[in-house]
């Protein structure tokens with residue numbers, strides 16, 4: 001028997017781990033409605049045609065061998081131009097490192113930053129790849145809580161109280177997965193100032209910044225300049241341009257002497273994976289500098305779906321949620337999970353309704369707090385069938401306990 005590492009055992013990524021239960025159900029002949037993964041293509045959305053055409057042309061006419069480990073210059077130039085137009089300090093291609101999605105950026109960056117025993121502050125609930133990477137690196141995640149009563153806004157006092165001499169970074173996810181909330185610019189600014197004071201890196205995950213139903217947040221890279229904070233922004237084309245499987249993302253280092261050595265260390269690590277897929281990097285320029293109408297159209301479409309999902313939640317006794325301002329997720333609160341942990345509730349809900357959602361504790365919420373996250377990218381037929389199933393099953397689940 002070859003035993004796997006403890007590292008692998010500790011690597012928990014609930015959004016995909018929970019799928020095993022759904023697959024087992026499908027083997028028993030049931031048809032599952034998957035509302036666990038935020039992938040627009042799984043719900044029928046298609047990437048913008050002009051990007052596919054540009055990449056198709058590049059495949060035939062341009063260089064598609066190994067690119068530089070930081071990525072093709074033309075892709076980095078496009079990110080730099082896009083970032084500079086956001087405001088703040090001018091970004092140069094040398095401040096950009098192209099990666100296989102924002103996920104790889106998070107992995108490379110944290111690996112370049114932390115030593116065992118260090119601590120990193122994460123939002124709870126928050127996208128779980130960060131805690132998974134940290135446990136792989138034997139680094140402690142310390143959580144600052146987001147609460148629906150304050151519309152999921154971080155508390156400066158709480159973040160401040162968690163900082164000690166082992167703290168290395170604060171992760172911001174703005175807009176948030178799983179809550180869909182936008183952090184107010186004043187709060188981000190205050191967190192950046194706090195980070196500057198304690199010499200902490202701010203890692204700002206902004207993969208949903210272009211998918212807002214309200215005024216989008218100002219990028220942390222723009223606010224970082226006045227705050228004097230060292231920062232790295234993570235972005236990708238997975239959600240905004242529906243190119244999740246192409247694995248195109250990047251990190252942008254806020255230009256500053258403070259991040260110079262970290263940037264070199266991250267690039268050194270990036271050399272170990274040679275490069276991110278070269279072909280997909282040709283999507284960046286048309287996506288960031290080309291026609292932006294597809295993003296607006298997509299945002300309007302998901303706004304309609306959000307409104308439908310929120311209305312359905314409000315109409316089901318025992319369920320509630322806040323109105324998300326961005327992205328395509330709902331954190332649903334269940335008044336009574338019948339004494340179950342949220343994970344057991346989600347598994348029982350799956351069995352009873354054939355609907356797969358993700359338990360709140362998979363994002364760092366308290367397992368007893370009564371949350372699950374669902375993806376509302378489906379059209380009214382899909383969401384309608386899912387909510388009908390959830391509504392009926394809630395009665396069954398309450399009766400069983």
Ligand SMILES: Cc1ncc(COP(=O)(O)O)c(C=O)c1O
Nearest residue numbers: 101102103127177207236238249
């Ligand atoms: C907040 C957040 N960051 C990063 C990612 C990873 O995206 P990708 O690696 O496809 O860019 C996701 C995916 O769901 C996410 O929700």
